[in-house]
Amino acid sequence: MITTTKGNMDEALLEKREGQFEDDNESTAWVEYWDGDEMVHRSVHVHLKKPMISTSEIGGFS
Amino acid sequence: MSNTQAMATSFKGEILSGIHALGTTVIRAGTGADTLKAALYLASATINAATTAYTVTGEVSGTGYSAGGVTVTNATAPTTSGTTGYWTPSASLTYTTVTLTTAFDCVLIYNSTQSNKAISAHTFGSQTVTAGTFTLTMPTSDATNALIRIA
Numbered sequence: 001m002i003t004t005t006k007g008n009m010d011e012a013l014l015e016k017r018e019g020q021f022e023d024d025n026e027s028t029a030w031v032e033y034w035d036g037d038e039m040v041h042r043s044v045h046v047h048l049k050k051p052m053i054s055t056s057e058i059g060g061f062s
Numbered sequence: 063m064s065n066t067q068a069m070a071t072s073f074k075g076e077i078l079s080g081i082h083a084l085g086t087t088v089i090r091a092g093t094g095a096d097t098l099k100a101a102l103y104l105a106s107a108t109i110n111a112a113t114t115a116y117t118v119t120g121e122v123s124g125t126g127y128s129a130g131g132v133t134v135t136n137a138t139a140p141t142t143s144g145t146t147g148y149w150t151p152s153a154s155l156t157y158t159t160v161t162l163t164t165a166f167d168c169v170l171i172y173n174s175t176q177s178n179k180a181i182s183a184h185t186f187g188s189q190t191v192t193a194g195t196f197t198l199t200m201p202t203s204d205a206t207n208a209l210i211r212i213a
Contacts, residue, residue: 003159005193026186031194043194046186048201053211058069 002033004040009033014040025050074147074212078140095139096175100155101131102196103168109183116170116178125193126160134171138203148208155198162191169198182210 001008014033021028026046033041076082080096099116103109107120118129135153142148155169165188171181189196201207 003193021187028187039192041194042190042192043196044189044191045197045199047199048184048186048209053213055213056069056074058067060067
């Protein structure tokens, strides 16, 4: 069963569409379920790849 | 032997743990780990390095989404490796059974224990979710890949 905008529906009654995207920042995949020409479910999974970094520096005596 | 000018690596990790108070106005709400949260923002919002705290302005809204977002699982304390201090949430951020029809592309991690002060903003490709689940999985928590690093 798939959670949809119309309540739980049998997956076999729906058209499944999937996609993915990847770059240096993320790896993303999504799945959609369509009931005819209406999208009734879309889930997305994003894997964050790009770290947040802050560099440190100290001062010297001059 | 010789002396080397450096910032102590331990200090970098301890900054993330709130051990040092170099200012005079630091008020800690408690001695335990703070509660962190993660809120999603519309692609039209302006969340960036200048963001000082969680704001409802530009936050997503929709069925199943609670304002303020979800609690970040913070079971692993900041640590150091080499000369880098780092920290990563210990579990994915999951927004279960939500409908977010307006495109969003940013998550703000903030400290709900400390007056919702901002920690970091992370962007990704613009997305919508329909009666589904939005999951953000974390990078490996090490000195090279951790979500937040002080090098």
